[in-house]
Amino acid sequence: MKNVVAAALLAAWGSLCLAQAATSAITPAATTWKLATGYRAESFHTQNLEEFAREVAAATQGQLKIEVAANNSLVKLAEIPAAVSSGKVEAGEAIMSGMGKEVPLAGADGVPFVVGSYEAVQRMWALQRPGIEREFARRGLKPLYAVPWPPQGLYTNKPIRDVKDLQGMKMRTYNPTTVRIAELLSATPVDVPMVQVGQALAEGKMDAMITSAVTGVENKVWGGLKHYYELNAWFPKNIVFVNAKAFAALPPATQQAVVRSAALAEIRGFALSRSAAVSATEDLRKNGIKVDPVPFELSRDLKRMGEKFSREWVASVGNSANEIFIPFYSLR
Ligand code: PCA
Numbered sequence: 001m002k003n004v005v006a007a008a009l010l011a012a013w014g015s016l017c018l019a020q021a022a023t024s025a026i027t028p029a030a031t032t033w034k035l036a037t038g039y040r041a042e043s044f045h046t047q048n049l050e051e052f053a054r055e056v057a058a059a060t061q062g063q064l065k066i067e068v069a070a071n072n073s074l075v076k077l078a079e080i081p082a083a084v085s086s087g088k089v090e091a092g093e094a095i096m097s098g099m100g101k102e103v104p105l106a107g108a109d110g111v112p113f114v115v116g117s118y119e120a121v122q123r124m125w126a127l128q129r130p131g132i133e134r135e136f137a138r139r140g141l142k143p144l145y146a147v148p149w150p151p152q153g154l155y156t157n158k159p160i161r162d163v164k165d166l167q168g169m170k171m172r173t174y175n176p177t178t179v180r181i182a183e184l185l186s187a188t189p190v191d192v193p194m195v196q197v198g199q200a201l202a203e204g205k206m207d208a209m210i211t212s213a214v215t216g217v218e219n220k221v222w223g224g225l226k227h228y229y230e231l232n233a234w235f236p237k238n239i240v241f242v243n244a245k246a247f248a249a250l251p252p253a254t255q256q257a258v259v260r261s262a263a264l265a266e267i268r269g270f271a272l273s274r275s276a277a278v279s280a281t282e283d284l285r286k287n288g289i290k291v292d293p294v295p296f297e298l299s300r301d302l303k304r305m306g307e308k309f310s311r312e313w314v315a316s317v318g319n320s321a322n323e324i325f326i327p328f329y330s331l332r
Pocket of ligand 1: 193211215
């Protein structure tokens with residue numbers, strides 16, 4: 001009797017194993033990607049990433065889970081592209097112009113007074129994307145989507161009339177472009193990661209910076225900075241990318257789900273950026289920052305500086321700069 005029960009149990013166990021093997025042949029094991037970003041969880045970029053992750057999980061019935069690690073917690077912002085290239089993490093988000101040294105085309109994002117509206121951001125991105133795809137592929141990366149920060153304006157701790165007033169100020173920078181701009185303005189560049197701006201201000205390490213209204217609000221800069229001039233100088237984009245091998249290892253249906261969700265995330269991100277630009281400027285005002293139009297002399301001097309910067313940039317990048325700028329201007 002005992003033997004009969006044992007045999008029946010064994011048979012049941014065997015068929016259970018067979019059934020499991022059959023299901024796992026149909027549904028491959030779930031994959032988890034870690035996605036590193038250097039921005040805070042509450043930032044609109046990160047919120048958008050979280051939504052992207054939720055959509056991918058839903059579209060793949062949980063077969064691909066993307067875990068977002070915000071605030072430099074997994075990899076520091078500046079090191080994210082290399083970490084994704086090497087496969088240390090599967091995916092990441094970085095500010096594209098921060099990669100301008102290795103990928104000159106990515107620097108187009110930070111050239112002052114070229115892109116002046118969300119429509120222009122879209123046109124620039126469409127022209128940049130093929131080159132960015134190619135350059136990223138050479139580094140083992142696959143771009144998924146890009147979303148702009150709101151327009152960049154000038155914050156200062158005292159009123160500014162012309163660029164002479166900026167001379168000698170400690171100007172916070174966040175990429176090679178802003179470093180060069182500080183130099184051209186005879187200010188002293190001080191590299192401060194976005195999440196440390198509040199602290200740097202409290203410690204008296206900075207007098208001025210060029211960034212968005214959103215970044216000023218997120219770092220509650222009104223303790224140290226008093227003026228915000230709406231320069232509308234450029235719209236830097238964050239780009240989200242994945243290790244190309246990790247992407248290629250996904251089943252085709254999952255790859256399609258990622259690409260589709262990325263396209264949606266880009267559209268949603270543009271809309272979030274637009275509305276954050278408006279509400280953040282209002283928040284700056286409410287918190288006592290004087291939001292001013294750009295004084296005539298300052299505007300004239302900055303435009304000149306921008307032209308010098310553009311010439312330098314085109315000369316250093318060569319042909320691929322013209323591949324973007326010529327159609328960009330002729331499409332206008
Ligand atoms: N905020 C980021 C990049 C551009 C922006 O608006 C920063 O200040 O670092």
